[in-house]
Amino acid sequence: MRALKSLALTLSRPALAASLLALGGTGFAASTTPIATIESATTDGSASSSVFQLSVTSGQLANALTTSSDIELSVSIAPQRSHRGLVGDVYSVVVADGKFFKLTQDGSYSPWDGSIEDLTPFATNQNLASTNSFTLLDGKMAAPGSYLYFVAYGVEGESRLLYTPDPAQFAVTESSSLPDDSTSQAAETFEAELETAVVQEKCIQCHVEGGLARNSSLQFQRTNTASALNNFAALSAFVEEKGADLLLAKITGGEGHAGGMQLSQDSDGYQAFERVLAEINALENPTYYAFNGAGDGAGARQASFLTEVTLEPRAATLRRATLLLQGRLPTRLEQEAVVSDATLRSALRNLMQGPAFREFIVTSVNDRLLTEGSSNTLNTAYSHFLKLHNHKASESINDTGSLVEGKVHEGLRRTSGELVAYVIENELPYSEILTADYMMMNNTMNTWLEGTASFSPDEGDEIFKPSVVQGYYHNDALEEVEFRENSNSTYRAIGEPLQNFPHAGLLTDFGFLSRYPTTATNRNRARARWTFYHFLGIDIEKSSQRPTDEASLSDRNNPTMNNPNCTVCHALLDPVAGAFQNWDEDNFYRGNGTDALDGFYKYPQDGSRSPYRQGDLWYRDMRAPGLFDQKITERETTLRSLAELIVAEPAFETASAAFWWSPVFGKPLLDKPAVESDNGYAAKLAAYRAQQDAIESFSGALGPQMNAKDMLVDMFMSPWFSGETVTSYAFDSAHFESKFGSDQLLTPQQLARKTRALTGVAWRTRPRPSGREDSYYDELAVLLGGIDSEAVTSRAIELTPTMASILMTHATESACVAVARQFARPAGERSLLSLIEESTQPQVDAFEQLTLPSKNENDWQTVAMDAELTPGLREVALTFTNPECDWDGSQCVEQRVLWISSLTVIAPSGQRLTYQGNDTRIYPSNEWRNGGNQNCHTGGDGLGHCYGGEIKFELNARESGKYRIEAVLAGRLMPSKPEFLELAFAVKTKAPILSLSTPNAQLIKKQISQLYEKLHGTLRAPDSDEVAQVYEIFAAALLAEQEGDGSDWEFENCQVWNDGYYDWDLLSKEEVESYKSVPPGGDWYQDDWRIKGQLLHKFTQDPIGTKYAWTAVMMYMLSHYDYLHE
């Protein structure tokens, strides 16, 4: 296991803030309770009369302490009279969880081995008075339990120690959250004297999300039910970081306070600040005491959200990241290269390239921008994209028009993700996601939007390249050439297309613009709102609560400009909306050729006078374009200007890290908890703060080059990705709130890639002739925990019975196909079942598959196999593995039949035992349940006849050595399918299967062990309980199949058609083409199953039940938690 190296030795800000946040609540005023008064004993047995009194001071009663209680344990020593005035050393020892720890001079605890020699004082050279008080701990206990405290002292000149023969004991129980219930005078003063009168009145004007002082580390919340509490926390954090003096100076206009003087030193507000700051200063940082005996030096240490976390092994991180980013397992070389954190970082970085990585990026970007939910990315009813429009308009004479349009729409829904992927993969500055003066196009888009990229004819639409639109026309550059009623008219260009199309990265992405459309009254505010949210991390809708008094909102004097209740948000929002001024509701750049203003504004329908003036690009009754306090005066490429302003903001970097939180960690980023009285508020706040701290750290990794790979590597290396276990539950509640941990429920697409990569199975996925794919992973996205980018926009992160049920169906339907795929190839070429053969069964001593070269029932052939046996009872089975009947509804018109003349066993000594073909001992005694018809039976001609199934007989081997089994057989072939008969010989041990330790049994267990590693990423030894358990599944399935009715030469109900690539992967191109056809104008395949079935039949034949048994194992593996999560 990898231990987290950086134990936080200074209390992190979240912990302080959490402690400071305690306001009122359920706490008691701190009180001191004696817990033990103990008379001294001595180490040499001599008499003594000193007294130790131990007391607990806490906000809780001494018998109700929890892991969230602040506890001060003190001892008061009343030395015996002879020791008063002397100098002494004082010792203390605690027993926690059966282990001893001694208090050291720095206030921490370290392990004590129990010997006097190892005991060291925590206080030395103390002048002993009649009473002497010492603090033994002051903080919180990290774990629940019972703590036994001993105290001792010694004086100079004496070799003995005086100590407490009995311990003082106190118990601590688990807290359900992380509250600090102590009353905070500072918080009370703040709420009473500063929150309303000063903070909401003055500070909030600038020190608020999106305000002029947005980059200050002091940010307040506007009034809501929790603002006092949160604002107090914000103030406390600022003071901790910058100091009280700086705050007081800025309040009075000093230290370059941009807001000038807000309070004079003689004002009530200033004095209230002084009091609050003094009270904050009086609060101490809490210390968490953890006594876990870990090897890194157990004892008192300050804990935080991450310090008690143990990371998964590096190999696990590599595996999970590889599956996430590449949809495959790490190669052996990749695994072997990871020997340190540095090499792991390097390996992770190397994963950030290629098509699978780009797919990860595209999916992740859509999870945020939801562009897949765009209904109409490009309005081709209008003629601005002339070439595409005319092609679509000619649909009645060219039915590819709508097909092309569909492809363009499909591409446009991906372009946002493709742009981000291009920027990241090529290590361009991440800011280019907004500033790019190009967009990404595939071949189809490039053709019809007349882009500047170059594509060779063989490059498919999965390839995207930077390109600039060159086929966009304003209205006045077009002329109608054919009017077409009830359809789109066609146009021709009479002017030039737009030069320098004003691309601005994601801001002008057609998917983004159409996902957040504008209207005559919305006026790009939705686009602005999401721009703030995604790229600056500001959620404007949550930044201010609307007043409840409707009178304050009832004015109609342009309230977004003039009503303070509205301007609080709109002052921030509307300038950014203004930056979208050139983009209209159809996502066109100045669609009418002059502006993108709506007609209702320019030409009011009620005849009123519009403020519009010729040449205006933006509404005169809204704020001018800009961002915060910066104006955008340039008129043509306003979004590019906006992009430049955004990426210059520090918040862009943190927003960038926040953007990638969910895709990397598979868990949502928490909203800031708003209400202090909520259940688990402290835990939620602690989790939120820990996430924000992490985001701050990750964003720093972007560096001056703004290299997103550096940031992503940091994220994958962090405990947020790989925290697996904990060494204490001190932060369990906060961990729970953030769902902290390494396990991620695979998204439908991740599961699809994993199953395809590991098993080969493309579950319910089918290719189309066009190269597109139909996939249930996409179709069932929401049912599998995914999103539809419309109504359902957040992924499920934990299973429900419904999801589990569907995923189990995924497992059961995939398992048999996966096994068939494995056995279709030689063992050496298999990805999963590479250690075993079909004949590898626990009971089998020897196995051989044979072709009987007999051409008719008179063509007798002798076939034989050898078996190396030890003495013991065996069973010999001869199985007819390719029976077939051409059934016309009443009889077999043609049928293969096996004729048995004799079976002979030749012992090593040469002794022979022969059964004639009609010997009843070689037929199972009426076990057949195949409609009452035997598949093998004796014939009146003295021969045995088999139409399928197998015959068996017992072999009692009395010698060791090579046995030979011969059979004299003949076969009737089918004229229409003249293949020879196929047979299998097997010699099996008759001992109970679970007790067998044959080489085959060992091999099977080894194979199971390897499946664990490959499919789950877990190491299970072949002799482990887990492997034994799965081996039993194998054995049970095998027995069940072998005791079956003989009709199951194929899997029971194995639905190979659920795997759309099954035949493509297992058959040659010529074979596939022999039965596939494409209907005219269609984009799907038709299969002739008469041919296809014949070709695929062999892969699902299972004459001895091995495939069935491995199918059961595979079902276990594919439905396991460890398969469904990474």
Next chain:
Amino acid sequence: MKTRRDFLKLASLAPLATAFPLVGEAATPFSGKFVVTVQARGAWDVTCFCDPKENQRGELPITAWSKNDETQTAGNIKYAPFANNEAFFRKYADRMLVINGVDSLTNSHSIGETVNWSGRTALGYPTLTAMYSAAYAPNLPMSYVTFGGFNRTENLVRATQLGWSVNNIAELLRPNYDNDRSMIDSELWSLVKQLHKNDTQSLIESAPLTAGNRSAREAYLSSLRNMDPLGEFADMLPARDEWEPNSSNGNLKQQAQFTIAAFKAGVSATADLTQGGFDSHENNDSEQITNLNELTAGIDYLWEAAEEAGIADRLLVIVGSDFSRTPYYNSAQGKDHWSVGSYLIMEKGKAYTNRYVDGSDEGQNAIKVDPETLKPSGFGTKMVTSHVHTALRDYLGLSNSELVSGFPFIDTQKFNFFSNT
């Protein structure tokens, strides 16, 4: 079928297989009310629906329909002569409690959804339906069904999120079965699942997992324990060609079909249905007509399906939106956001229905209402969503639940919405 298998005997030998029982995991049958919310997303215009407003002299037109028409009444319920309202209100007036004049305290869609369906503007509270499921039916396989919209559970219960593909689900809820044929022996498959349960339980108990990892495993374990009834439920779902078609703005009827089937099958207790498309900043009336028609048709379908399934007497339906729309048209004949909206609460055979709480004035402003008489009163209280949620919690017996006590509404006036008189 095969001969009697040995594998259960084999399994009993497995060291980990005997740790937990093979049986006894069935959930207690649920016999309470079924609670459905219908979320009209995007903000409906209640002046064209259940809070009809007529144009006032000297004021901007509030509704176009009132130029030529008057407010209609069905039973005690007023409604706007708009869309297909007449048929809907006449059919269901006796099952309706209409609460008009509820202030959502916001003009923001996301906060509007939050406050209407959790009862407060700040995140951190679950939906009423999530609470109800957690309190009364936590172990049903899909106790709380949601089709999107606001569906926070605050970890009380795991929501079953469904989308557009409900018509595909039936064939996927019976693992190991294709039609009636199993892929491996059904007893063997049961053994596999049992081993999964045992393994997971053991790991949860023995390993010091992080809370997130532990929670994910608990979800897996819980899912395994509660999934079996879904097989029978699958048989009760419509065949592929029996599903109602999608409409222009959603699949509300399909959602209703699924929900009633889930209730009937005993696998679900609550559901949040959604229909989008109400955000009519342009051409308000035509947008609202389309969407109100689909909404009322969907609700009607829900009730009809419930009747057919024999569970209409146990059904409680709560219809609401993000908020409402302005009491005047904008320049694009649309309407923008307005915080004062309505709830429609429906139940069959109750004394509190056929009741109309008139909490808004002629200009669609919230007015004070006497909490006891539910009549406008200068001494009353303006209604906010927490009032409605408090009353619903009381009515559903949730208020005293320990589970729910963690989500209190502070100092909320009690409104007597569900009185029998």
